[in-house]
Amino acid sequence: MGLGLKTFPTLAAAGEALAASATARYLGGGTLVVRSANEGDVRFDTYVTASEQALTDITVADGRATIGAGVTMARIVREPALGFLAPVAKAVGGAAIRNMATVGGNLFAPVPYGDFAVALLALDANLDIDGQPVAASTFLAGRDTTHARALVRSVSFALPVDGTFKFAKASRIRPKGVSVVTIAAVVEERAGTISSARIAYGCMADRPIRAPAVEMALVGKARTAEGIAAALAVATEGTTPPTDAIASAWYRSEVLPVHLKRLLLSA
Amino acid sequence: MKKVPVQFTLNGEDKAEFVESGATLLKALREKIGDTSVKAGCQQGTCGSCAVIVDGELRLSCLTLAERCDGAAIETTGGLAHGEVLHPLQRAFNEGFATQCGFCTPGMIMAAKALLDGNPQPSREDVVEAISGNICRCTGYEPIIQAILAAARANSLSAA
Numbered sequence: 084m085g086l087g088l089k090t091f092p093t094l095a096a097a098g099e100a101l102a103a104s105a106t107a108r109y110l111g112g113g114t115l116v117v118r119s120a121n122e123g124d125v126r127f128d129t130y131v132t133a134s135e136q137a138l139t140d141i142t143v144a145d146g147r148a149t150i151g152a153g154v155t156m157a158r159i160v161r162e163p164a165l166g167f168l169a170p171v172a173k174a175v176g177g178a179a180i181r182n183m184a185t186v187g188g189n190l191f192a193p194v195p196y197g198d199f200a201v202a203l204l205a206l207d208a209n210l211d212i213d214g215q216p217v218a219a220s221t222f223l224a225g226r227d228t229t230h231a232r233a234l235v236r237s238v239s240f241a242l243p244v245d246g247t248f249k250f251a252k253a254s255r256i257r258p259k260g261v262s263v264v265t266i267a268a269v270v271e272e273r274a275g276t277i278s279s280a281r282i283a284y285g286c287m288a289d290r291p292i293r294a295p296a297v298e299m300a301l302v303g304k305a306r307t308a309e310g311i312a313a314a315l316a317v318a319t320e321g322t323t324p325p326t327d328a329i330a331s332a333w334y335r336s337e338v339l340p341v342h343l344k345r346l347l348l349s350a
Numbered sequence: 351m352k353k354v355p356v357q358f359t360l361n362g363e364d365k366a367e368f369v370e371s372g373a374t375l376l377k378a379l380r381e382k383i384g385d386t387s388v389k390a391g392c393q394q395g396t397c398g399s400c401a402v403i404v405d406g407e408l409r410l411s412c413l414t415l416a417e418r419c420d421g422a423a424i425e426t427t428g429g430l431a432h433g434e435v436l437h438p439l440q441r442a443f444n445e446g447f448a449t450q451c452g453f454c455t456p457g458m459i460m461a462a463k464a465l466l467d468g469n470p471q472p473s474r475e476d477v478v479e480a481i482s483g484n485i486c487r488c489t490g491y492e493p494i495i496q497a498i499l500a501a502a503r504a505n506s507l508s509a510a
Contacts, residue, residue, distance in 0.1 A: 086372030087352060088417050110415075114395050117374065117413040121393040130372060130415070157407070177483015178461060179401050179408040258482050 086120055088130045097133040098213070098234045107131045109234060111153060112183040114176075115192060137236065138187075141165070149239040152187025156199065159186070167248045171202040171267070174252045174259060187235045190219075191226065194289050194325055198252055198265045201291045204283035205267035206248070208240040223290050243269050251346045252285075253338065255329065262286045263330045264339050266346050270306065277301045277310075282343075286335060287322040296320040297343070311347050315340045358422045360385065361429020369416045375409075376400045378416035379426065387428030387456050391485075398484030401457040402426050408464035425463070427456035438501045438508075439463060448497035450488035457484050462498040470505055472498075 088110070091097040101107050108116050110130040120127075138153035143164035150159070159165055159172035160181065175184055175198055189199040190210070204223065209216040212233045219238070222230050249268045254260035265285030271278050280301040282294040300314035324335035353368040360383060367382045376393070379385045379402070391399035393412040400412040403425040430437035436444065439459050449455040458481055465472055465480035472480070477498045478491075486494060 088354075088372050088415055113413045113415065114410075117415065118394050120372075121374070121412060176395070177398060178464065178480055179398060179410045179483050180395055182407045182409055183413060258478055 086128055086130055088132070091131070091133050093135050094133045094138065094234055094236055097131050100131045101232060101234065104129060104131075109232075111185040111188040112155060114180055114184045115188055140237075143242070146242050147239060148242055149237050150186050151237050152185060152190075152235040154186050156181040156184050156186075156189075159199075167243065167245075168199075168202060171199055171250050174198050174250075174265075177259075186238055190222065190235060190238075195262045195286045195327060195329055197291055198262060198285055201265045201283045201285035202248075202250060202267040203238055203240065204291045204293060205269050205281050206240040206243065207269075207281055208238045210238050211236040220293060223292075226290055244271060246350075247271050249346050249349060251342055251349075253342050261329050264324075264335055264342055265291075266339075266343055268346060270301065270347065272306060275305055277304055277306055284322065284339070286330075287319075287324045287339060289323070289325060292321070294318070294321065301347075306347060308344075308348065311344065314347070315344055318343050354417055356416050356420050358419050358424050360424050361426060362423075363429075371417065373416050374412055375402070375404075375414040375416045375419055375424075376411035379411060379424075385426050385428045387426050389453055389456055391453065391457075396485070397454070397457070398461060398481075399454050399457040401460045401484065403460055403464055403467075406464075406467065408461055425460070427459050430459070430463070437463075438504045439466070439498070442497040442501040442504065443494070446493050446497035446500060448489060448493040454484060454486040454488075458486065458494055462501065465498070466502055466505065471502055474499065 089100055106127050107129040108127040110116050110132040138151040140151045141154055141162055142149045156172040156175045160169045189197055203219045208219040210222050212235055247269050252265045253263045262285055267283045269281045280298045282297045283291055284294055285291050296317040297314045300317055304310035318340040319336045324332040326332045352371045354371045356369050357366045365383055369378045369382055376390055379388045388411055389399040391397035395410050395413045400410055401408055402411045405422050430440055439462050443449050461481050461484050477495050
């Protein structure tokens with residue numbers, strides 16, 4: 084069965100069309116929704132999309148970055164001002180996928196996908212939904228309910244201090260594959276001890292999650308093997324990892340502390 | 351389903367077709383235009399066998415809507431050879447035994463072309479990265495990597 088495509092000049096108009104039809108889906112880069120259609124998902128019959136320029140804008144000013152939801156992973160890789168995010172964007176698929184997959188779409192990507200959303204969570208990003216700022220953590224918690232049909236215009240976050248953002252994705256295929264576990268962290272240090280930490284996991288629940296127990300255990304400690312030991316001991320607290328073709332829940336729980344340790348101790 | 355007109359250039363030739371609204375570029379190329387060099391593999395964006403170049407960027411035609419390519423310049427493996435003269439990548443794949451069953455080959459070659467168009471002298475790492483979205487179940491990848499590096503060397507020799 085063919086599906087109709089409706090393109091609107093603004094995101095607001097696309098939102099109205101989406102609200103008017105329960106069988107319409109928003110089309111970003113196509114890597115999620117066209118895939119669903121190809122797999123025989125008959126719950127929708129119409130693609131809705133917007134051509135608004137702001138969706139593909141990147142603004143970096145006054146220590147803050149704002150990225151349009153339609154910006155692709157390839158654009159992130161090429162953007163010099165977002166160099167710290169290049170390894171994250173490069174971790175998403177091969178070259179063709181990166182030319183298509185968008186920042187906005189990644190927020191909706193089901194486990195085991197959504198590596199970029201893990202980074203946004205660690206960066207404590209805000210999303211612009213209907214002109215209102217919504218914390219990435221709030222959005223992700225309600226992704227299947229209150230925000231299931233939300234249209235994200237952009238994401239914004241404070242640029243991390245140089246060297247404080249860390250990212251790791253473990254997969255079973257080189258150079259890249261689907262995630263076993265993904266970790267993003269923003270760890271700030273002052274006078275030899277950790278002053279603040281934001282740790283986010285991918286593939287340790289059905290969506291990206293923060294690790295508050297780890298964050299609390301890190302603050303006030305030195306970023307050494309001894310200093311992070313208590314944090315590693317609670318690394319899996321609050322996690323409910325999935326079992327899928329990539330890894331079992333048990334395996335993910337076993338390897339998470341290993342990858343977290345390597346990440347936290349990395350330069 | 352509503353039919354919509356789509357115009358683009360395919361390997362330098364103007365094409366105009368009516369396609370079903372919401373049809374993928376893969377379907378339009380294979381079933382409307384008749385370019386079966388583009389392979390329908392997983393149709394999930396995983397295997398890369400449907401990869402084509404749209405306006406200079408590698409894309410998966412199985413996940414790209416034909417309507418969104420209106421006015422675009424599309425390149426496929428079907429347009430690489432000039433008569434009997436193969437493209438350097440095709441020649442290198444042939445000579446290096448980089449194709450066995452052949453199903454992944456068009457996508458691999460387009461991924462390689464997208465790489466060499468932007469980076470004529472890639473490193474082995476660049477090549478591995480460029481084909482990391484393409485799956486081959488026959489060759490073990492090494493002959494493909496070597497063929498792409500050989501094509502790059504051949505290009506640099508012919509340019510010298």
